[in-house]
Amino acid sequence: MDLQQLQNFLVVAQEENITHAADYLHLSQPALSRQIKALEREFGKPLLVREAKKVRLTRDGVLLRKRAAEITKLVTKTSDELRTNQHELDGDILLGVSETDAVRFIGQVAADLIQRHPKITLKLHNGNNESILNMVNSGLVDLGLYFGRVDQNVFNSLPLPQLNRFGALLPSDHPLAAKAVLTPADLVQESLILYQEALTDGSLAKWFQRDLTDLRIAGTFDMYLSAQKLVESGLGIALVFDDLVGYHDAELTCRPITPEIAVPVNLIWKKYQIFSDTTQALLTAVKAAIGRD
Numbered sequence: 001m002d003l004q005q006l007q008n009f010l011v012v013a014q015e016e017n018i019t020h021a022a023d024y025l026h027l028s029q030p031a032l033s034r035q036i037k038a039l040e041r042e043f044g045k046p047l048l049v050r051e052a053k054k055v056r057l058t059r060d061g062v063l064l065r066k067r068a069a070e071i072t073k074l075v076t077k078t079s080d081e082l083r084t085n086q087h088e089l090d091g092d093i094l095l096g097v098s099e100t101d102a103v104r105f106i107g108q109v110a111a112d113l114i115q116r117h118p119k120i121t122l123k124l125h126n127g128n129n130e131s132i133l134n135m136v137n138s139g140l141v142d143l144g145l146y147f148g149r150v151d152q153n154v155f156n157s158l159p160l161p162q163l164n165r166f167g168a169l170l171p172s173d174h175p176l177a178a179k180a181v182l183t184p185a186d187l188v189q190e191s192l193i194l195y196q197e198a199l200t201d202g203s204l205a206k207w208f209q210r211d212l213t214d215l216r217i218a219g220t221f222d223m224y225l226s227a228q229k230l231v232e233s234g235l236g237i238a239l240v241f242d243d244l245v246g247y248h249d250a251e252l253t254c255r256p257i258t259p260e261i262a263v264p265v266n267l268i269w270k271k272y273q274i275f276s277d278t279t280q281a282l283l284t285a286v287k288a289a290i291g292r293d
Helices: 003-015 018-025 029-043 059-083 102-116 129-138 196-200 203-208 224-233 277-289
Strands: 048-050 055-057 090-097 119-126 143-147 155-171 191-195 216-221 237-241 252-256 262-270
Touching: 003 018, 003 029, 003 059, 018 029, 029 059, 055 059, 090 102, 090 129, 090 277, 102 119, 102 143, 102 155, 102 277, 119 277, 129 143, 129 155, 129 262, 143 155, 143 277, 155 224, 155 277, 191 196, 191 224, 196 203, 196 216, 216 224, 224 237, 224 252, 262 277
Parallel strands: 090 119, 090 143, 191 216, 191 237
Antiparallel strands: 048 055, 143 262, 155 237, 155 252, 155 262
16 A cells, blocks of 8 residues: 555545546556555455446545545645755746736745745636636636635635625616615615626625516626626626725725625635646645734
8 A cells, every 4th residue: 555546546436436546646547456455455345336337435435535644644744844945946836816816925935935936836727716627627727816715626726815796886876876875775686797606605695685587687707807897888897806906096896795705715626636746836825824823
């Protein structure tokens, strides 16, 4: 038994399919099957129940998954502690991001890391919230910034200190711009431009306390800049993350809303992901910056 076998076993346990796990690990299916059978021979007991299109863990397989996760975590932690400042890190860190001010926080952590290791490059891949999840799951990026909760069986997540708070973006000469704070009653009869993810998860319906069919939804968006352009066009009032508003003219204004809608931001990665030293260094630095072990 070696560390690589344990890491590969964890991926099989996650995917519940040896073929899918082999694709993820860039191994052939027979080679991965031989590794699992070698573990079973070593322990003298089956670790998987093999079915037509999937595998599931036996009781002993569940125990090995638990211990293997603990072992790999300890190895990673030990490696981080021993290699700190011992060699030059280089290469790319691939980060999937949607529009959130949490990018600024990650950038600050990355700036300190890159100052010490100038051969590192932070590469952002942009998309909406759902596409970030898909990019992380498919391995197109190492890490992702995701809004809301994720499936803890598939992903690890690290809550960041930033929250995405909604505000109402509207023309400065709109009558509602004179109010310090806007409520659902202020907006329910207005032409609205709404964030598609918040429509899908039901948070806006809950905030308005009525069925979405009762609202005058003139448009939806995934990215803030598109919402801003629609407001500028006169289509309506947009509910956007207020910390993204960065315009320099007096044509638009953003008003806070009450009750507050705050959406948590998580740094996510696929469970049992094997990182490069460079990506692991960033993740370790992020954890240190927010006081997490």
